Amino acid sequence: MATVELKDVKKTYAGGVEAVKGVSIDIPDGQMCVLVGPSGCGKSTLLRMVAGLETITAGDVLIDNNVVNRLGPAERDIAMVFQNYALYPHMKVYDNMAYGLRNRGMPRPEIDQRVREAAATLGLAELLERKPRELSGGQRQRVAMGRAIVRSPKAFLFDEPLSNLDAKLRGQMRIEIKAIQRRFGVTSIYVTHDQVEAMTLADILVVMNAGLAEQIGTPLSIYERPATTFVAGFIGSPSMNLMKAVAQGAKGLQLADGGSVVKPRDTELPQGGREVLLGVRPEHFTLVKDGKNADLELSVTAVETLGADTLAHGRPSGSNGSGGEIIARLPGASRIDEGDVLPLAIDPGLAHLFDAASGQRI
Amino acid sequence: MVENRPFLTFLSHLVLILGLLVVFLPVYIALIASTRGPTEFLSGIVPLLPGDHTIANYRAMLQSGLSTSGAPPLFPMMMNSLIMALAIAIGKIVISIISAYAIVYFRFPFRALAFWAIFVTLMLPVEVRIIPTFEVVANLSMLNSYAGLTIPLIASATATFLFRQFFLTVPEELIEAARVDGAGPIKFFWDILLPLSRTNIAALFVILFIYGWNQYLWPLLITTDTRYYTVVMGIKRMAAYADAEPLWNLVMAAVMLAAIPPVIVIIFMQRLFIKGLVETEK
Numbered sequence: 291m292a293t294v295e296l297k298d299v300k301k302t303y304a305g306g307v308e309a310v311k312g313v314s315i316d317i318p319d320g321q322m323c324v325l326v327g328p329s330g331c332g333k334s335t336l337l338r339m340v341a342g343l344e345t346i347t348a349g350d351v352l353i354d355n356n357v358v359n360r361l362g363p364a365e366r367d368i369a370m371v372f373q374n375y376a377l378y379p380h381m382k383v384y385d386n387m388a389y390g391l392r393n394r395g396m397p398r399p400e401i402d403q404r405v406r407e408a409a410a411t412l413g414l415a416e417l418l419e420r421k422p423r424e425l426s427g428g429q430r431q432r433v434a435m436g437r438a439i440v441r442s443p444k445a446f447l448f449d450e451p452l453s454n455l456d457a458k459l460r461g462q463m464r465i466e467i468k469a470i471q472r473r474f475g476v477t478s479i480y481v482t483h484d485q486v487e488a489m490t491l492a493d494i495l496v497v498m499n500a501g502l503a504e505q506i507g508t509p510l511s512i513y514e515r516p517a518t519t520f521v522a523g524f525i526g527s528p529s530m531n532l533m534k535a536v537a538q539g540a541k542g543l544q545l546a547d548g549g550s551v552v553k554p555r556d557t558e559l560p561q562g563g564r565e566v567l568l569g570v571r572p573e574h575f576t577l578v579k580d581g582k583n584a585d586l587e588l589s590v591t592a593v594e595t596l597g598a599d600t601l602a603h604g605r606p607s608g609s610n611g612s613g614g615e616i617i618a619r620l621p622g623a624s625r626i627d628e629g630d631v632l633p634l635a636i637d638p639g640l641a642h643l644f645d646a647a648s649g650q651r652i
Numbered sequence: 653m654v655e656n657r658p659f660l661t662f663l664s665h666l667v668l669i670l671g672l673l674v675v676f677l678p679v680y681i682a683l684i685a686s687t688r689g690p691t692e693f694l695s696g697i698v699p700l701l702p703g704d705h706t707i708a709n710y711r712a713m714l715q716s717g718l719s720t721s722g723a724p725p726l727f728p729m730m731m732n733s734l735i736m737a738l739a740i741a742i743g744k745i746v747i748s749i750i751s752a753y754a755i756v757y758f759r760f761p762f763r764a765l766a767f768w769a770i771f772v773t774l775m776l777p778v779e780v781r782i783i784p785t786f787e788v789v790a791n792l793s794m795l796n797s798y799a800g801l802t803i804p805l806i807a808s809a810t811a812t813f814l815f816r817q818f819f820l821t822v823p824e825e826l827i828e829a830a831r832v833d834g835a836g837p838i839k840f841f842w843d844i845l846l847p848l849s850r851t852n853i854a855a856l857f858v859i860l861f862i863y864g865w866n867q868y869l870w871p872l873l874i875t876t877d878t879r880y881y882t883v884v885m886g887i888k889r890m891a892a893y894a895d896a897e898p899l900w901n902l903v904m905a906a907v908m909l910a911a912i913p914p915v916i917v918i919i920f921m922q923r924l925f926i927k928g929l930v931e932t933e934k
Contacts, residue, residue, distance in 0.1 A: 342831075364831065368832065372825045372828070374823065375825075381847075389833050390833035390834055
C-alpha cells in the first residue's frame with residue numbers, strides 16, 4: 291500500500307524524440323489511476339518509467355514519498371501485468387506465480403500459502419499444474435494478475451492488459467480487475483486506449499495527448515467538463531459533436547457552415563464575433579415535438595439502429611456541407627428515417643464551448 | 653493447404669519411396685558386405701543377400717582390428733570419436749550460447765563489431781585455416797591429445813548465430829517480467845532463457861555431435877599416435893591398403909559399427925530435434 295507521485299516526469303529518447311514532456315500526477319493510497327490516450331501519446335512510456343523499465347530523463351517518481359528514479363524494477367516493489375501476459379512458457383502456473391517470491395528468498399511455506407490464496411481468489415486453484423499454453427486467454431490473464439497479487443506490492447501497474455481478449459471476456463475481466471483492486475486496496479496505474487475501460491476503472495483519469503496530460507480528474511468530471519476539444523473528442527462514444535460557430539453575443543451562435551442559429555439555453559455566450567467550437571454529446575440532444583423549442587434542426591443522412599438507442603447522423607439544416615457531421619443518440623423507440631428533419635433541443639447546461647484557435651474550454 | 657487427392661498421395665509416396673531407395677541402397681550394400689567373407693566382393697558381382705560371416709567379421713573388428721593396416725582395434729577408436737564428438741558438441745553449445753547471450757542482451761562497446769567478427773568466421777571453414785591452426789596447436793604441444801582434437805573445432809559462428817536468432821524472438825515483455833520479478837542477468841539466463849532454448853540446444857547437439865563424429869581431416873593431421881585415432885580416419889586407413897585389395901567385409905563391419913552412435917543420438921533426441929527445428933510457439 292503506497293502513494294505514487296509523479297513530478298514533472300519527462301522522457302527524451304536518444305534520437306531526440308520527446309515521448310513524455312512533463313507529467314505530474316498524484317495518486318493517493320489505494321486509488322486506481324488510468325492513463326488513457328491514443329497510441330503514441332506517451333502513456334506506456336510513462337508507466338514503464340514508474341516500473342523502472344525505462345530511465346527517467348527529468349523529474350521524479352516517488353513511491354511512498356521516496357524518490358525511486360535510480361532503483362531497478364525489482365527494488366521498487368511494484369508488480370506489472372503486461373499486454374501479452376508475459377508468462378514464462380516453460381513454467382507451470384504455480385511456478386509462474388512463485389518465481390518472483392523465490393527470487394526474493396521468501397521461505398517455501400509462505401510462498402506456497404500466498405500462491406494458493408491468490409489462486410483461490412482468482413479461480414485458478416485447478417490450473418496450478420498446467421503450463422501457460424494449456425490455458426485460455428482469460429485464464430492466462432488471471433495468472434498474470436495472480437503473479438502480481440502474490441507479491442503484495444506497493445503498486446500494480448497494468449499495461450493494456452485486456453487488449454488481447456475478445457469483447458465479452460474483456461468486459462468480464464474489467465469488472466474482475468476492478469473488484470480485485472478494490473479488495474486488495476492496492477494503488478494502481480492502468481494504461482489503456484479504450485475509453486470504456488478508462489471510464490469504468492478509474493478513480494483518477496488522466497487523458498494524455500502528445501506527451502502531455504491534457505486533463506486529470508475523476509471520470510465523471512472529465513466527461514462533464516472536458517478541458518479541451520481533444521479530451522472532449524476522446525472521452526465518450528460516439529464522440530462529442532464539435533461544431534464551428536461564431537458567437538453573436540446575446541443572439542446566440544451562428545454555425546460556420548451556414549447552418550441554423552443555435553442558442554444553447556443556460557449557456558453563457560462569449561462576446562460577439564469570437565470564433566468558437568460548440569460541443570454537444572450525441573446523448574445530450576433531445577427530440578422535441580414542437581419546432582419552436584428546437585435549438586437545431588438535423589437533416590438525417592444515415593441511421594444506425596442499435597435497439598436501445600438509435601444514432602442519427604446528419605447535418606444541421608441549411609448547412610452548406612463544410613462543417614462536420616453531427617450524431618445524435620436518440621431513444622430506440624423514436625422511429626427515424628433517412629431524409630427526416632429532426633427538431634433537436636440541446637439539454638440545458640450540457641453544451642460546451644471551446645476556443646476555436648486553442649481548443650481550450652471557455 | 654494441399655487438398656487430399658488420391659493422385660497426389662500416390663505421387664508423394666512414390667517420390668518418398670524413390671528417395672528412400674536412393675539413400676538406403678548404399679547403406680544396405682555396406683550392411684550385406686559386412687556379413688560376407690573376405691573374397692566375395694572381389695568378383696565384381698555385388699551380392700544382395702546376407703552371408704554367414706557376420707559374427708566372425710564383427711568379432712574380428714571389435715577385438716583385434718585390422719592390424720595389418722596399422723589401425724588399432726575398433727573399440728578404442730570409437731571411444732576416441734565419442735570423446736571428440738561430445739567435447740565438440742557440448743563445448744560449441746556452451747560457448748556459443750554464452751556469446752549469443754552477451755551479444756543480444758548486453759550493451760557494450762563494439763558489440764556490433766563482435767557480432768560481425770564472429771559472423772565473418774562463418775566464411776572460413778576449418779580446411780581454409782588448417783595450416784595456421786595446425787601451427788598453433790603444434791606450438792602449444794597439443795598434437796596427439798584430446799585437447800588438440802577438440803579445442804580448435806569448438807568455436808562456432810553457426811551455433812552463435814542460431815542462438816542469437818532464437819534469443820531475438822524471445823518477447824521483450826518476458827525479459828521485463830523477469831526484471832520486475834527480480835531476476836538478474838544470471839538468473840534470467842539460467843531460469844528462463846536456458847529452459848526456453850532446450851529444444852534448440854537438442855537440435856544443435858544432434859547436428860554438432862554428428863559433425864564432431866564425422867571429423868576426418870583434422871584428426872588425420874594431428875594424430876600420429878594410434879591411441880588418439882578416431883574411427884572415421886581409422887576406416888580410411890583400413891581401406892587404403894598398400895599392395896593388396898582392402899578387406900571390404902571387415903571395413904564395412906567397421907563402417908556399420910561407426911554409424912551406430914550417431915544413429916542412437918538421433919533416435920533418442922529425435923522428438924526434441926524436430927521440435928527444435930520447427931517449433932515457433934513461445
